[in-house]
Amino acid sequence: MISKEEKKDLQKFALEIRIGTAEAIKARGFGHVGGSLSVADVLSVLYGKEMKIDPKNPDMPERDKLVCSKGHAGPAVYAALALKGYFPYEELKTLNQPGTNLPSHCDRNKTVGIDMTTGSLGQGTSTAAGMALGDKIKKRDNRIFLFVGDGEIDEGQVWEAFMFAAAKKLSNLVVLIDNNKKQLDGYTKNILDTGDLTAKMAAFGFDTQTIDGNDIEQICDALEHTRAGGDKPYAIVLDTIKGKGIKEVEETMANHSMNITPEKGDEWIAQLKAERKALGE
């Protein structure tokens, strides 16, 4: 259990990540807003509490690593990294501008703090498994966190990687499935029904939990459980809302990628800032 104070701090950080995400997407005028906002809370707990990182030493081999296999959530990851000091906050506004270090999809060679290049969906699952295996063989005391989208798991490679992770007993791997129920064309249940994700992950040999993925306390508790080691990889199915935190985005059906006018962006940012202010300094 976390203290009230800690919870509040992480809620503030989550709001700041949402603000940074909105600032970046507003500056470009369009972007992957839905799937970025849904992972803001888990990003807050990861970068605010759980992960062993040092922004001044981003290549430290023993660091915890995040593979954002749903690479289009880049804007939210960039916001978290900027807020942690990996690069100047103002740089967020260069998202997808010519020559930027912040492309739509995560790129380990462009952005300080990004641990793996992703974008072609499914691939981050295997690279994360490889990183977990490599760090395990090198006897590093760290963990690999992996974001996978619920739409992304349509990709067969994801299940190859899950089988591999369990077979090789990669208990330093924590899979976080962003079950926001929607993909580009609509609801996942109407496009390719993923069925019972919790049962599937358990059947694949994962130590599996299912939580409200937009609830800071539940995220903290679930992540704490994944520190236990053992001989199974961990999975947390995050029950999330696509676009979480900005009502208008939540209520937009096609919110995978949206156009945003500067006025609309300002409106959203003002809203988020008011919520942030309400939580105090």
Add this chain to the structure above:
Amino acid sequence: MKTVYNGEMDSRLFKDVLGATIPALAKEDPDVIYLDADLMSCIGTAKWANENPEKAINCGIAEANMAGVACGLAATGFKPIMHTFGPFASRRCYDQVFMSGGYAKNAITILGTDPGVCAAFNGGTHMPFEDMALYRALPEATVIDIADANQLISVLNQSKDLPGVKYIRVGRKSAAKIYEDGATVPIGKGVTIREGKDAVVFAAGIMLHEAMQAAEMLAKENIEIAVIDMFTVKPLDEDCVIKYAQQTGAVVTAENHNKIGGLYSAVSEVLSRKQPTPVEYVAVEDEYGEVGPQDYLQKRYNLTADHIADKVRTVLKRK
């Protein structure tokens, strides 16, 4: 480096050379790690792999995942060598190698065995005539078609420390001996196996031996051809191509691959721009493979010494 070609076959099978070289590299360099997709037994690494579970990872029949895992291992400081048959080492995991490997700058060595007609009794499904074309199109990739056992050992020793994606295609049977034991065969350099003034044949992989046989046949007609081992199809040794095109004025390429996208393409791309010269090819005519013994398939797809000699006679008329 000395070449020792006299037409005799090497007593070693490529698969045995792989089975000895991969464990040796892993022993000598703690960062070398070997991955396979359930084909360890085909290259003689299975026993060693069972005894060295932290050096050799069997990924099961899941090549896309294997490629990704290899890239993840590279990101944590390893020098992965992944193996499967050529079609699965190229077609089956191309997007994974493209993004998680090349684009993400994770250096990996990919071994694709049984290229082209070497797939023989596994047939057309297993017969890649397009693997070099695929990997040539990958920016910064290195593409190699192995002709000789000592060359294979030398290439593996170099490849593990090179950046980017390295794709090495090699058969599992034996081949004619070309390089002396212990030879260093530098990646990226064409090697002159035979000098000749009338035409040049740039050959790779199993076609090198055929080219040398063609040279003997043509010598009886007083046609002297140079034969170059162009085992590095990318990055191509452009200076070597231009030099021999200038010297002879007639070029033939020979490869166990589709005429599209492989050695013929690479050589033509250079010459068309820098040294326009008549070029003929010995390659597969944009067809799928089929089942059969390798000697039958070489005839079926026009990949023999006779075909090379014919193409030399043709190109000489265009001089």
